[in-house]
Amino acid sequence: MWQALRNELHPKGFELVTVGLDTLGNEGCRAFIEAAKPEHPSLIDRHHVLADLFGVINIPSSVWIDEQGMIVRPAEAAPAPPRSAASPPGFSMPGAVPQRFVDIMSEAAKIKKDAAGYHAALRDWVEHGAASRFALSPDQVVERSRPRDRDHALGHAHFALATQLEIDGHHAAAIPHFRAAHRLVPESWTFRRQAWSLEKVGDGPLARFWQGPNPDAPEAWSYASDWLADIRASGAENYSEPWRP
Amino acid sequence: MLLRSLNIPKAEFEAGTGWTLKPEGACQGEVCIPLSQSAGDAIDVASLAGDIGMPLVAAPEHGLWALGPASVGSRALTSARAPELRLPNLDGQEFRLSSLKGKKVLLYAWAPY
Numbered sequence: 001m002w003q004a005l006r007n008e009l010h011p012k013g014f015e016l017v018t019v020g021l022d023t024l025g026n027e028g029c030r031a032f033i034e035a036a037k038p039e040h041p042s043l044i045d046r047h048h049v050l051a052d053l054f055g056v057i058n059i060p061s062s063v064w065i066d067e068q069g070m071i072v073r074p075a076e077a078a079p080a081p082p083r084s085a086a087s088p089p090g091f092s093m094p095g096a097v098p099q100r101f102v103d104i105m106s107e108a109a110k111i112k113k114d115a116a117g118y119h120a121a122l123r124d125w126v127e128h129g130a131a132s133r134f135a136l137s138p139d140q141v142v143e144r145s146r147p148r149d150r151d152h153a154l155g156h157a158h159f160a161l162a163t164q165l166e167i168d169g170h171h172a173a174a175i176p177h178f179r180a181a182h183r184l185v186p187e188s189w190t191f192r193r194q195a196w197s198l199e200k201v202g203d204g205p206l207a208r209f210w211q212g213p214n215p216d217a218p219e220a221w222s223y224a225s226d227w228l229a230d231i232r233a234s235g236a237e238n239y240s241e242p243w244r245p
Numbered sequence: 246m247l248l249r250s251l252n253i254p255k256a257e258f259e260a261g262t263g264w265t266l267k268p269e270g271a272c273q274g275e276v277c278i279p280l281s282q283s284a285g286d287a288i289d290v291a292s293l294a295g296d297i298g299m300p301l302v303a304a305p306e307h308g309l310w311a312l313g314p315a316s317v318g319s320r321a322l323t324s325a326r327a328p329e330l331r332l333p334n335l336d337g338q339e340f341r342l343s344s345l346k347g348k349k350v351l352l353y354a355w356a357p358y
Contacts, residue, residue: 002353012349013347013348013349014348014349014350014351015345015348015349015350015351016350016351016353017340017342017345017350017351017352017353018353018355019332019352019353019354019355020355020356020357021354021355021356022356022357022358026335028357028358029335029357030335031357032355032357033335034335041334041340042334042335043332043333043334043340044332044333044334044335045332045354047247049330049332050330050352050354052313052314053263053314053328053330054321054322054328054352055320055321055322056354059354059355059356060353060354060355061353061354062351062352062353062354063327063351063352064349064350064351064352065327065342065345065349065350065351065352066349067346067347067348067349068346069326069327069342069343069346070325070326070327071322071325071326071327072325074321074322075321075354078351078353078354122351125349126349129349137325138324138325138326139325141322141325142318142320142322142323142324142325143320145320145321145322146320146321147319147320147321148314148316148319148320148321149316149319150298150300150316152316153298153299153300153313153314153315153316154300154302154313155313156300156313156314157299157300157301157302157311157312157313158302158311158313160246160247160311160312160313161247161302161303161304161309161310161311164247164309164311165304165307165309168307168309170304170307173304173306173307177302177304190354190356193356193358194356194358196358197356197358208357208358209358211358
């Protein structure tokens with residue numbers, strides 16, 4: 001889907017750079033990347049530096065950068081190209097699907113996407129560059145980037161520390177820092193989903209998608225919320241901020 | 246950025262934070278913040294973090310520190326100039342965003358969870 005779009009626009013001086021935000025690194029991302037067979041740079045971001053550097057708080061998100069290295073659209077929701085039928089690998093679910101996954105899929109289906117508007121704008125920018133009305137001025141870019149106060153910055157530091165502790169095998173030590181990051185940067189879905197995904201329930205590729213208390217030991221859940229509770233509380237239709245030309 | 250020591254080479258600080266240390270201070274894009282002491286080749290991270298307003302969080306029992314981003318201007322971006330991004334691919338080869346100067350780039354964040 002993105003690969004096909006990239007191949008279409010590549011002759012016009014366009015390149016796609018995909019970044020997998022995952023503390024588990026290659027272990028988490030490899031199957032997806034190999035299935036997509038990318039011809040463009042495909043990178044691994046174990047500490048979510050995209051959050052620090054660009055203000056990414058959600059996936060999928062994009063940042064547009066022009067030929068001079070100037071950001072013309074800061075981090076925003078990036079819906080997949082329209083009418084894509086691709087699905088990630090390893091998703092044949094044998095036997096009965098746990099109700100939690102049915103609920104998660106049902107909520108995910110309600111997430112609003114304006115793929116047509118976004119992709120028309122992308123093509124317009126690739127064609128017309130700075131003359132495109134979708135290329136924002138430097139002041140607009142800074143103004144539209146995520147708010148960041150000292151609490152946010154502190155939350156990012158806790159998150160980075162948590163990811164390294166996790167990588168070093170200190171899972172229990174990482175959890176209080178993930179919790180601090182969630183408290184200080186409550187608008188970041190990626191900070192929460194990353195932490196929840198490290199609490200695997202069961203085995204196989206779906207274990208990381210449970211993202212909530214283990215029904216056999218709900219008291220062992222380390223976090224204040226979980227994916228299903230949060231998406232229901234905020235409303236799936238508010239998961240992504242609406243596309244704004 | 247993550248740190249195993251609070252005294253690091255200047256180049257490492259610059260690469261890790263995106264701030265360049267110049268005689269006039271720590272700079273990013275058009276923004277420069279004066280420093281309380283001129284930065285030599287070795288950086289006292291705690292002092293510099295205080296000057297730039299970067300939070301420092303410690304896990305001393307694991308010999309690990311994390312330096313959060315600055316919050317100058319109260320926005321994630323201090324400038325519309327894209328910061329350098331250095332990340333590995335699956336093979337561990339480092340990619341630099343600056344290598345794509347001259348092209349339009351869509352940086353796309355995804356996650357396998």
